Amino acid sequence: MEMNQLPFFLFAAIAVLASLGVVGQRNPMHSVLLLIVSFGALAGLYVLLDAPFSAVTQIIVYAGAIMVLFLFVVMLLNAHTEDDSPGARREPWVYRAFVVVSLLLGLEVAWALSGLGLASFSTDPGTVSSISSVATIGVALFTKHSFAFEVTSILILVSMVGAVVIARKEP
Amino acid sequence: MVTLNHFLILSGVLFAIGTVGVFLRRNLITILLSIEIMLNAVNLTFVATGRYVGTVDGQIITFFVMTVAAAEAAVGLALVIALFRHRETLSPDAFTSLKW
Amino acid sequence: MLDFINPTLVAHLVLIFLIFNILVLSAAFMVWMERKVCAYIQDRPGPNRVGPEGLLQPFADVIKLLFKEDLKPAAADTLVFLIAPVISTATAFAAFSVVPFGTETTLFGLLSEPLRLEVTDVNVAVLVVFAIASMGIYGIVLAGWSSNSKYSLLGGLRSAAQMISYELSYGLALAAVVMLAGSLSLREIVTNQAGYWFYVIPKWYVFLQPIGFIIFMTAGVAETNRAPFDFPEAEQELVAGYHTEYSSMSFALFFLAEYINMVTVSAVATSLYLGGWLGPLLPDWMGWIWFLVKVFALLFFYVWMRWTLPRYRYDQLMEFGWKVLLPVAVVNLIATAALVIWLG
Numbered sequence: 213m214e215m216n217q218l219p220f221f222l223f224a225a226i227a228v229l230a231s232l233g234v235v236g237q238r239n240p241m242h243s244v245l246l247l248i249v250s251f252g253a254l255a256g257l258y259v260l261l262d263a264p265f266s267a268v269t270q271i272i273v274y275a276g277a278i279m280v281l282f283l284f285v286v287m288l289l290n291a292h293t294e295d296d297s298p299g300a301r302r303e304p305w306v307y308r309a310f311v312v313v314s315l316l317l318g319l320e321v322a323w324a325l326s327g328l329g330l331a332s333f334s335t336d337p338g339t340v341s342s343i344s345s346v347a348t349i350g351v352a353l354f355t356k357h358s359f360a361f362e363v364t365s366i367l368i369l370v371s372m373v374g375a376v377v378i379a380r381k382e383p
Numbered sequence: 384m385v386t387l388n389h390f391l392i393l394s395g396v397l398f399a400i401g402t403v404g405v406f407l408r409r410n411l412i413t414i415l416l417s418i419e420i421m422l423n424a425v426n427l428t429f430v431a432t433g434r435y436v437g438t439v440d441g442q443i444i445t446f447f448v449m450t451v452a453a454a455e456a457a458v459g460l461a462l463v464i465a466l467f468r469h470r471e472t473l474s475p476d477a478f479t480s481l482k483w
Numbered sequence: 484m485l486d487f488i489n490p491t492l493v494a495h496l497v498l499i500f501l502i503f504n505i506l507v508l509s510a511a512f513m514v515w516m517e518r519k520v521c522a523y524i525q526d527r528p529g530p531n532r533v534g535p536e537g538l539l540q541p542f543a544d545v546i547k548l549l550f551k552e553d554l555k556p557a558a559a560d561t562l563v564f565l566i567a568p569v570i571s572t573a574t575a576f577a578a579f580s581v582v583p584f585g586t587e588t589t590l591f592g593l594l595s596e597p598l599r600l601e602v603t604d605v606n607v608a609v610l611v612v613f614a615i616a617s618m619g620i621y622g623i624v625l626a627g628w629s630s631n632s633k634y635s636l637l638g639g640l641r642s643a644a645q646m647i648s649y650e651l652s653y654g655l656a657l658a659a660v661v662m663l664a665g666s667l668s669l670r671e672i673v674t675n676q677a678g679y680w681f682y683v684i685p686k687w688y689v690f691l692q693p694i695g696f697i698i699f700m701t702a703g704v705a706e707t708n709r710a711p712f713d714f715p716e717a718e719q720e721l722v723a724g725y726h727t728e729y730s731s732m733s734f735a736l737f738f739l740a741e742y743i744n745m746v747t748v749s750a751v752a753t754s755l756y757l758g759g760w761l762g763p764l765l766p767d768w769m770g771w772i773w774f775l776v777k778v779f780a781l782l783f784f785y786v787w788m789r790w791t792l793p794r795y796r797y798d799q800l801m802e803f804g805w806k807v808l809l810p811v812a813v814v815n816l817i818a819t820a821a822l823v824i825w826l827g
Contacts, residue, residue: 220385224393231397231420235404240412241563241628247416248621254423261390261434266442268610270426273449276617278419278456280624280647285460286412287628287640289467310406314399321395331387331435339437346607346667348439349446357443364450371454379461381468 219260226253244282251275262344390431397424411463411473415456422452499602506579510742511541513782520783521790551731556631563629568733571622571740578615578747581608583670585760585771600760600771601670608669609657612751616653616706620646622740623708623715626729641797642708642715648804649705649712655812656699659819660688660755669751673759687758692819696756698812700781703748705804707741710789714797749781750774757781 230250237243251274258267342348353361397420404417426445433441463473470477515530515538522529530537555564585600605611620643627639664672678686689696705712729737753759757777760770795803 217385220389224389227393228396228400231400234413234416234420235400235408240410240416241560243413243416245563245625247419250420251423254427257390257393257427258430260385261430263430263434263442264605264607265610266426266430266445268607268614269446269449271614272610272617273453274419274423276614276620277647278453280617280620280643281456281460282412282416283621283624283628284640284643285464287624287636289412289464289473317399318395321392325388325391328388332384333387333434334437336437343434343437343439343442344606349442352439352443353446357447360447364447367454368450371458375457375461378458379464 219256223253223256223260226250227257240286241283244279244286247282248275248279251279262340264344265346265349387431387435390427394424394427394431397421397427409474409476411466411475414475415459415463418459419452419456422448498600502579502602503576506576506743506746507739509746510739511545513742513745513786514541514544514738516782517786517789520786524787524790545735548731548735553731553733560629560631563625565733567622567626567629568729568736568740569622570625571619572736572743574615574619574622575740575743575747578612578619579743579750581605581611581669582747582750582754583673583759584750584774586767588768599670604668604670607667609661609667609672609755612669612747613650613654613657617647617650619740619744622737626737630729638715645708645712645715645797645800645804646706648801649702649808652698652804652808652812653702653706655809655816656695656702657755659692659695659812659816662816662819662823663688663691669754669759673754673761676758677761685758685761685763687756687761689756692756692815694811694815695819696752698808698815699752699756700784701808703752704785704788705800707744707748709741709745709785711792711795712800713789714794714800745782745785746778749778749785752781753777 227250230246230253233246234243234250237246251270255267255270255275258264258270401417401419401421401424404420405414408414408417426448429441429444429448431441433439433444466478467473518540519529519537530540533539533543555561580602581604583599583601583604587599623646624639624643627635627637627642630636660672661667664675666672666675672688676685676687680686684690704710708715753774759777760774762770762773762776765772
């Protein structure tokens, strides 16, 4: 499987631009929609990485369920515009420090990656078919990681009950 | 040729965008959305590294991260609703009464 | 540079183009069939002026809709208002892309390698159908929200809540079939249903999973917002629900999306439960005729249900989805799992 550069850069550009839109948009409704676009681009990247199950699960869980929840809350709270209260402006030195720190972090990541060398993916068809097969994921999920799987079910139950209790109107 | 480095840089950039969103936005819902961006960047790293190593463990970890993100988004949004009922605003600067 | 254009690629592109057009024509056919069947159930002739037996009625409807003025409420959010019907229609078409409707064919020897009769086949096809169905919720919710009117908002939110609730039973019925077939690919699920028991009864999954089939069709009817679960579009209660403020082509797109969703649910149900393109008398390469017959039977069932059953009230609808259908679907899944393990 020789990954072409074009699909990767296309999906990467969509993901980055949509995420920038999420962070930079005034209207929270548009932020939610742009995040859905970003999730779609990430699902495309997962397909490029021979992980169709992860791609489809990403669409079902993130773009299809969590974002609908966000959308409902945005509509319920009528969160149209940004709450730009006056005390929110920061002094200039905060922004300059932020830029310097992020440049330092970027340089650190680049240095770490240069030590890695050019790490290309293996194109062995046996590996590819075993990674993209849902049966392999199922077997590993229910044998090696079965404890985490059961704990996750309790976690979801707790969060469901918790969300209902916290958001309940006082009678 | 697309290598693992491409994916790591992309996920680093996405993580940085998410962090910027958490720090600089003054709207509770947008902060939660930026947290989701960060979780997605981490998912991408896991899947890419899993593909590089040749096992399926990366995808399994993303499965669990997605589940935890769903649970956290549900509870986070319930908290946002409860807070909104209190103060009628979505700005985090209105909830500073415990600040010293 | 043009050496990648070979006959197989051209044939595949022509096939995709054909499938797209047949889907649009099937939506037009559904409009006619609905009005004719409704008329015969209500003991009246139905449309019979435009063309023989009223067959050109859908085209007359489309031309009328095209000439209407495209309105938009002044306080509506423009971009979201325009995108919502596009999302509905795009997801409706996209969900059909993994449905197989025939075996491989070489077009009487014209092609060097056989061409499969489908748009594509991924190894997670069942999940793709499910994922695109959950993306279809956005078209409705965004339409209801961006119209900035209370009828639309209420209709949109109710419809979205209904679709989310019935998606669970839909997915659990799918999971039971996947357990029987051992694969998530729709083509493999259909080929697992080949053969006969006692030379007479075909090995379709509807005979192994009758309750699952009923759950799937009920959830499918609720997912596509059709009667008796169409409270969100009820003309008598909510003006017209989420598409109140839409006119002309946007309205036409919503209706196109609804009919194509019906066709997709019927096609997926045929592949999962009724054996897809498998049938007794015809040779293998003409299996798509059996596919069309089965899909047509399910669509007729859809229309028949709409004009026979009264509408569920919204709270009855939600109660049915959560308190009746979901437990039955879970029990069905567990029973299927037990039987698969016990009988090997």
